[in-house]
Amino acid sequence: MPSRAIPSPTPESSHHERTTTRIFPPLGVAVGFSLFITLSFCFCKISRSKRRSTAAVDSSSSPSEKPPPREFSYSSLRRATASFSPENRLGQGGFGSVFRGTLASSSRENVAVKVMDSGSLQGEREFQNELFFSGKLDSPHVVSVIGFSHDPKRRRMILVYELMENGNLQDALLHRKCPELMEWNRRFLVAVDIAKGIEHLHSLNPPVIHGDLKPSNILLDRVFSAKIADFGLARLKSEQVEVTVALESDEIRLDGGGGTEDYGSVVEEVESVITNTTGYDESNFGFTDQSPGSVYKVVSPETIQVPLSSPETVQPLVTSPETGVSVSPEMGEKVSDLEVGNVVKRNGKEMESKDWWWKQEGNVGGGKVKDYVMQWIGSEVKKERPSSDWIAETAEAASLSSKNLEKKKSSKRLEWWLSLDEDKEEKKKRRMAREWWKDEYRKEIAKRKAKKKKKKTLESEFYSDDVSSSVDQRQGGDEELYMKKRRGSSSNSISSSIDWWLDGLSGEQWRARRKNSHDSAKSCGVSSTPSMRGTMCYVAPECCGNNIDDVSEKCDVYSYGVLLLVLVSGRRPLEVTGPASEIIQRANLMSWARKLARRGRLGDLVDVKLQALDQEKAVLCIKVALQCLQRSPVSRPSMKEVLGMLTGAMNPPELPTEFTPSPQARFPRRKHCR
Numbered sequence: 001m002p003s004r005a006i007p008s009p010t011p012e013s014s015h016h017e018r019t020t021t022r023i024f025p026p027l028g029v030a031v032g033f034s035l036f037i038t039l040s041f042c043f044c045k046i047s048r049s050k051r052r053s054t055a056a057v058d059s060s061s062s063p064s065e066k067p068p069p070r071e072f073s074y075s076s077l078r079r080a081t082a083s084f085s086p087e088n089r090l091g092q093g094g095f096g097s098v099f100r101g102t103l104a105s106s107s108r109e110n111v112a113v114k115v116m117d118s119g120s121l122q123g124e125r126e127f128q129n130e131l132f133f134s135g136k137l138d139s140p141h142v143v144s145v146i147g148f149s150h151d152p153k154r155r156r157m158i159l160v161y162e163l164m165e166n167g168n169l170q171d172a173l174l175h176r177k178c179p180e181l182m183e184w185n186r187r188f189l190v191a192v193d194i195a196k197g198i199e200h201l202h203s204l205n206p207p208v209i210h211g212d213l214k215p216s217n218i219l220l221d222r223v224f225s226a227k228i229a230d231f232g233l234a235r236l237k238s239e240q241v242e243v244t245v246a247l248e249s250d251e252i253r254l255d256g257g258g259g260t261e262d263y264g265s266v267v268e269e270v271e272s273v274i275t276n277t278t279g280y281d282e283s284n285f286g287f288t289d290q291s292p293g294s295v296y297k298v299v300s301p302e303t304i305q306v307p308l309s310s311p312e313t314v315q316p317l318v319t320s321p322e323t324g325v326s327v328s329p330e331m332g333e334k335v336s337d338l339e340v341g342n343v344v345k346r347n348g349k350e351m352e353s354k355d356w357w358w359k360q361e362g363n364v365g366g367g368k369v370k371d372y373v374m375q376w377i378g379s380e381v382k383k384e385r386p387s388s389d390w391i392a393e394t395a396e397a398a399s400l401s402s403k404n405l406e407k408k409k410s411s412k413r414l415e416w417w418l419s420l421d422e423d424k425e426e427k428k429k430r431r432m433a434r435e436w437w438k439d440e441y442r443k444e445i446a447k448r449k450a451k452k453k454k455k456k457t458l459e460s461e462f463y464s465d466d467v468s469s470s471v472d473q474r475q476g477g478d479e480e481l482y483m484k485k486r487r488g489s490s491s492n493s494i495s496s497s498i499d500w501w502l503d504g505l506s507g508e509q510w511r512a513r514r515k516n517s518h519d520s521a522k523s524c525g526v527s528s529t530p531s532m533r534g535t536m537c538y539v540a541p542e543c544c545g546n547n548i549d550d551v552s553e554k555c556d557v558y559s560y561g562v563l564l565l566v567l568v569s570g571r572r573p574l575e576v577t578g579p580a581s582e583i584i585q586r587a588n589l590m591s592w593a594r595k596l597a598r599r600g601r602l603g604d605l606v607d608v609k610l611q612a613l614d615q616e617k618a619v620l621c622i623k624v625a626l627q628c629l630q631r632s633p634v635s636r637p638s639m640k641e642v643l644g645m646l647t648g649a650m651n652p653p654e655l656p657t658e659f660t661p662s663p664q665a666r667f668p669r670r671k672h673c674r
């Protein structure tokens, strides 16, 4: 087979090849390089966009970590608020004033700056709590804490929040009566926003219980979307860990039932809010004083104590091995149960039952709350005082003890008149005067009797609704006490009126323990939070006791029920309103709603000023509210269920059986004989 001859290169072709190889290799490298660059650029772009899209998916499924609160200098916040000028004042809370401010940063962000009252332990607790929870909560339905400023030497505590342009719901709905909130749809959305916010709190692990839900703690943004604010009374719900503050000793106490790891993590978390964000190494709250015994002093296997205030003020508690009661070594005296907390058993272990939520600050046994309640009720009713002055009457009755004194004095005066020994002429004059006195005295007695009778009728009418069901709830001795108190002496009629009124809302325990309540109003002037347990009318009955096991998410559900009724009716829980014949019935919103439910007339509760009303949805809201207001916490729905019912994701609720309209009588009523 002839082999193919390979042509030998001619001199020209070899020259050409030489030139080509001289030119093309660098060209090929350049082309290849540019191709490589283009490809890798495309690859980078594609992978980056891919990464971005996965990140977007991730962030939608689990919200990105919220930046921790920033630390601001006092001077920067002073500048932001024009030296805390009164024109910038947004409101006054129980523990400080809130100012509008504009941060000097490039974003010129508008903020709300809350300046805590210096020296107020409650303010300190609120400050602490807000920071603690700000790290945990990240929801569009919860007001965010942007930052803080703290100067322990001057006891300055400032919190910086996102600005909620339309202020609080109480003011917008009930005082300013914002036209936006007169639209049914907007009001309904506010109800849904709040439900979403609470549902978020309860869905966390461990769940967060707000503990003080009320319209003044709901803030509205520019477009009237609602957000939950004020975590001053909030707490973690956990079998294992309780965050408590022993106020007398200026200490945070982190109680854990499950070994040191449990509370260790919570301690870290509290610390991290302060230290991680600010490098707060020196002083703040004493967190960074790492000396054993001053930072995490283990009192019992379940308890860690963390000094709250500056190290100088800290008096760590130690526990007496015999009694298990905490003792202040500095003072060398026993801190009573009342001051530190009752020792209760839980999971077979002894623990402090009274945490700061139930704890009463300052005037522990002062019994000042009664005055405060009176003042508060007064402020509630004075706004829409009826033409009939039944309140004045009851107020008059309240001062009966002083009148008793007066009565005694006048009878003394009468005796004096009778004992006078005069001459005839004088005697005649005196006799006439004596007769006049006697007459007057008789008239006065008759008048008082009539008043007493009238007042009794009013009272029985007023409480007729709540009492029957309340009595059912009470067991054994409680019932007797209840009835005894109900029959209580008329000399205490105003306070008893108020008590019974409150009983319809918050349970008897509220009154029984009110002498333990602190008088926040006393020191701060304006506050609607009369006790550390939450706010009267909004606090659930079981949340008035000392048993921490009773505190659950259902306390918030109850408060939401009241809030929902306020939203639908456009009035306060206690308000004197409506035609004279129905004033008493309507005064207590919750009782009135229950009454209307029994009569099958829920529609009567709806605010008449509402525009574009969806009657069906309004009635749905009232039914949901009544579900939430059931006395037994287990009967109340969860917040998830509430949200489901409101949004239509779940079937609409039935009325609780206790409030269903009573069936028509089968037999015609017997006519009264005249």
Ligand SMILES: Nc1ncnc2c1ncn2[C@@H]1O[C@H](COP(=O)(O)OP(=O)(O)OP(=O)(O)O)[C@@H](O)[C@H]1O
Residues within 6 Å of the ligand: 090, 091, 092, 093, 094, 095, 096, 097, 098, 112, 114, 143, 161, 162, 163, 164, 165, 167, 168, 171, 216, 217, 219, 229, 230, 526, 527, 528, 529
């Ligand atoms: N982030 C905010 N944006 C706009 N206004 C606010 C903001 N925070 C608070 N306010 C206004 O300041 C008022 C006082 O708020 P604060 O939380 O101190 O007290 P409160 O909740 O009304 O009372 P209490 O302390 O008794 O519960 C609020 O009612 C509200 O009108």
